[in-house]
Amino acid sequence: MNHDFCIDTKILIHLEATVPGPSVPIPTLRRLPRYYQYLSRLKNAGQEQVSAAHMAEVLGVHHTQVRKDLAITGCQGRPKTGHKISELLTAIEGFLHWDSHSDAFLVGVGSLGTALMKYPGFDKAGARIVAAFDHDPTKAGLRIGDTPVLPMEKFTSLAERMHIAVGILTVPSEAAQATADLMVGSGIRAIWNFAPVNLDVPDHVIVENLELFTSLALLLRKLSDTCTPQPVG
Numbered sequence: 231m232n233h234d235f236c237i238d239t240k241i242l243i244h245l246e247a248t249v250p251g252p253s254v255p256i257p258t259l260r261r262l263p264r265y266y267q268y269l270s271r272l273k274n275a276g277q278e279q280v281s282a283a284h285m286a287e288v289l290g291v292h293h294t295q296v297r298k299d300l301a302i303t304g305c306q307g308r309p310k311t312g313h314k315i316s317e318l319l320t321a322i323e324g325f326l327h328w329d330s331h332s333d334a335f336l337v338g339v340g341s342l343g344t345a346l347m348k349y350p351g352f353d354k355a356g357a358r359i360v361a362a363f364d365h366d367p368t369k370a371g372l373r374i375g376d377t378p379v380l381p382m383e384k385f386t387s388l389a390e391r392m393h394i395a396v397g398i399l400t401v402p403s404e405a406a407q408a409t410a411d412l413m414v415g416s417g418i419r420a421i422w423n424f425a426p427v428n429l430d431v432p433d434h435v436i437v438e439n440l441e442l443f444t445s446l447a448l449l450l451r452k453l454s455d456t457c458t459p460q461p462v463g
């Protein structure tokens with residue numbers, strides 16, 4: 231696996247769909263990709279060992295927490311020398327199931343859906359978009375990269391036949407709930423939702439909302455808080 235890529239921690243949809251049981255704390259799941267990114271950089275720079283204390287300092291996480299998080303992956307550090315970076319990377323990959331793939335279907339091949347389909351990083355982080363769907367007949371039949379765009383009528387039969395567990399939802403808000411219903415009815419168990427809508431789904435279905443607008447609003451709010459008033463004239 232290529233270690234030199236940027237992982238969006240929101241790719242947790244794959245993890246949450248595949249890591250068994252509620253016993254793994256979600257904050258740990260969110261931190262592990264950060265550790266992985268940092269460890270990959272160290273490995274690429276030629277470093278072989280790392281201590282939890284060093285990771286804690288660089289990543290701004292308490293060292294006890296880093297040790298606990300790493301222990302969950304099953305990788306044990308050694309006294310004095312710490313962890314072997316390559317072992318740690320392999321342990322995190324295995325734990326997050328990045329050494330296997332979840333196939334995903336995307337619905338809504340507009341600006342955002344197309345951008346997601348063109349982004350190669352999801353494949354490396356465990357989720358592969360194998361087909362996309364759109365109700366616009368002019369889009370069905372297209373290919374975005376290697377991925378076919380298919381008519382909505384094919385969604386259920388293909389999802390069932392291919393045992394698709396992950397759905398990526400990039401339709402406008404007004405179509406989001408109906409699309410989620412279709413996904414759930416077709417056996418999808420995890421939805422990565424980009425529409426700014428709270429989806430109503432059964433308890434067994436995991437939804438991860440990617441709230442870009444909230445994130446942007448926070449950024450701009452923080453920016454305005456740091457602005458000092460300029461003298462007039």
Ligand SMILES: NC(=O)c1ccc[n+]([C@@H]2O[C@H](COP(=O)([O-])OP(=O)(O)OC[C@H]3O[C@@H](n4cnc5c(N)ncnc54)[C@H](O)[C@@H]3O)[C@@H](O)[C@H]2O)c1
Pocket residue numbers: 337338339340341342343363364365366369382399400401402403405409424425426442443
């Ligand atoms: N573009 C962004 O940067 C951005 C950022 C954050 C969130 N979002 C959200 O992501 C979603 C998509 O945004 P966009 O800008 O890509 O929109 P878009 O209008 O460019 O694309 C939407 C696509 O969904 C398809 N579609 C609409 N209704 C459908 C249905 N019932 N079944 C199947 N396909 C359907 C349309 O044909 C179109 O191809 C929206 O909910 C938006 O709020 C977008």
